[in-house]
Amino acid sequence: MPGKATEGGDRLDQFRAILVELIQGRVSLVQAVMLVQQRLPREQSTHSANNRVFPFGWEERLVRTQFSRLYNQAVLEHLIAIGETHCFVAHSSDEAPESACSVALAGQTHEVAVLHTRLVESYVRGVFTKTVKIPDHPHCTHVVMPQTAASK
Secondary structure, eight states: OOOGGGOSTTHHHHHHHHHHHHHTTSSOHHHHHHHHHHHSOGGGSTTTTOTTTSOTTHHHHHHHHHHHHHHHHHHHHHHHHTTOOEEEEOOOTTOOTTSHHHHHTTTEEEEHHHHHHHHIIIIITOOOOSSOOSSOSTTOOOOEEEHHHHTO
């Protein structure tokens, strides 16, 4: 999980623990953001002076992006494990219609391997490109689902 906001000391371990609490339902999204503020304070980071690392609302962006990434990665890896080659990305009621993900992903069928590779390259290996991926941005509300579920 690359990212300068989680570099140094036990920041990454602290963030992972917060995500575990969120995934297990022990805290809400709002509470997870507050825990990031408490356990990963900007001023304790070696990058604290960098506004690109810590823009306004960085805590929420970090939690939302990684939570979405983990969900979509899990679904994609499940689809790979059961031999599915295609998936569907539904439109979201919260999407911005002009966003790249709404235009290029939503309402369409995609190759599972392609979306998985893009996700891993960006969010696991830290190699970000302009290629549309899921999640494509911190407030991306699109999710992958089995192609069969989309037809029901």
